Amino acid sequence: MKLRLTAALGLSAALLLSACAANEQPAEQETTAAEETAVAEETTSDDTTTDEGTADEAPAQVEGNLTGIGSSAMNVAQTNWIAGFQTANPGATVLYSPDGSGAGRDAFMGGGADFAGSDRAFKPEENVAGAFALCTPESIAYDLPVYISPIAVIFNVEGVSDLNLTPAVLAGIFAGDITNWNDPAIAELNEGATLPDLAITAVHRSDDSGTTENFTDYLNKAAGDVWTNEADGEWPIEGGEAAKGTSGVVAAVTNGVGTIGYADASQAGDLSVALVGNEGEFFGPTAADAAAAVEASPVEEGREEHDLALEIDRNAPGYPIVLVAYAMACADYADDEKAALVKSYLSYIAGPEGQEVAAEGAGSAPLSEKLGSQVLAAIDAIS
Known part of the structure; x- marks a missing residue:
């Protein structure tokens, strides 16, 4: 049977932001009806986010170079992510080399990559402070599930x-x-x-x-x-x-x-x-089926907060052979500018737009709302 894989899963993510415009008159000042109308019109033109918050505002662009090495399974997704991210950030360049998960983990530990992609998380004995060249000596790595297939x-x-x-x-x-x-x-x-x-x-x-x-x-x-x-x-x-x-x-x-x-x-x-x-x-x-298997898979016991290594349920209903690919990043980078660029890129790929891009381009399963929220919180904690 020749199967053409499509991503039919929808994405559900909500950004609920609100903005309030304070155009108040002092209590003792009386205003005419015309003045009130002018104030209302000014408020409408100046504050366009009353109903939708800042959701329509484009995020600040970032600049700089990032190097990632790792999983060849997620190469199609990475290709699509990089295209979308660089379109939104013309001053940023992201290079990803699909040399394999083991090569990615080794490169990240040795300082040859700013982030890694791996179809398995770091083992607890590998993920210790001082093991990662680009991180501060006190930092571990975060295993961030970003690709389900x-x-x-x-x-x-x-x-x-x-x-x-x-x-x-x-x-x-x-x-x-x-x-x-x-x-x-x-x-x-x-x-x-x-x-x-x-x-x-x-x-x-x-x-x-x-x-x-x-x-x-x-x-x-x-x-x-x-x-x-x-x-x-x-x-x-x-x-x-x-x-x-x-x-x-x-x-x-x-x-x-x-x-x-x-x-x-x-x-x-x-x-x-x-x-x-x-x-x-x-x-x-x-x-x-891949999404269902991951949804039934808890975070491994004993992991530090924001280290989201999953214990995959191999007996979930439906098609049973699935993988989760992780983006691996420092909890605390020695270089603050590098940290900001990594956070921006990973926030894109783990967010609703990035997950939709991967689903359309690679046929992957978008992160569930719960797991997606956990991943974005972990990325936000990177410093």
């Missing part, structure tokens, strides 16, 4: 466009236990399909990848008797074909024969996408 299981098998898989069969394929496309375990789930006598080539990421960590976390929690490895950003087993970055996996599946892989759904392109489920119910990747 399903991970698509993409495949390229001649003559097969529809494919149903259970978690156990999917795990068996990537574990190397199921090696041929006409294996009875696959055939049983796809009655009537003509499955070729063809070797399966399972493609995985070669780099330290947050998408891999989310994918292996799902396999472990949904089919732990088959996939016994715990979640890991580095592919944990031998075999298969390795490719760098999301684009590398997509290219390997596209150009291969009998290939199957995993990638952020925004970059599946024209490849066929498998349905995944149990007990005869199979689901394709949708933004709505």
Whole structure:
């Protein structure tokens, strides 16, 4: 089944601002009806935000350069965010390099990036004061969920466009236990399909990848008797074909024969996408299901205020394989001007306009009103 992913979720965010104009006359001064009319007209022309507050006022423009490194899964969203932000702020330049989540975290810790993008949060033992070169010595990093998306299981098998898989069969394929496309375990789930006598080539990421960590976390929690490895950003087993970055996996599946892989759904392109489920119910990747899974996922216990690392619910209804990508920033930057620019950019991408831009451009699920408010409060706390 070739699925075209669209973002059908609406955005609900309210900016409730009010402005009051004080055009009062002293108590002892009498005014004529004409004077009162003049005052009312002056108030109307000068104070245009009585009903809508300052919502129509354009935010102050910012200038400067920002460098981000990290998640290739969120590259499409970042491309759209940067275009929108730079249009609104012609004096600002944002560069984002989709080198992978692990590369992004390393670069941010070492001072090579002003912010990072990662499909997993910093682990508690990583997120300690003094670990981040651009932050003050007392500062931790904030993990800010800004991008929610399903991970698509993409495949390229001649003559097969529809494919149903259970978690156990999917795990068996990537574990190397199921090696041929006409294996009875696959055939049983796809009655009537003509499955070729063809070797399966399972493609995985070669780099330290947050998408891999989310994918292996799902396999472990949904089919732990088959996939016994715990979640890991580095592919944990031998075999298969390795490719760098999301684009590398997509290219390997596209150009291969009998290939199957995993990638952020925004970059599946024209490849066929498998349905995944149990007990005869199979689901394709949708933004709505990704949003539902994240909505059911609490912030990890023990995290400091504004460090919003989520514990993703892998058993949520609907399509089960989702990722949350984080923007990572200092709680307190050593450079105040850099802090102001980071706050401006992150406020844009996490706000209603940025989330709508990502939904339209990348098919991601906008943050819920509750999570969006938490993220914006955390960004506001950056200093």
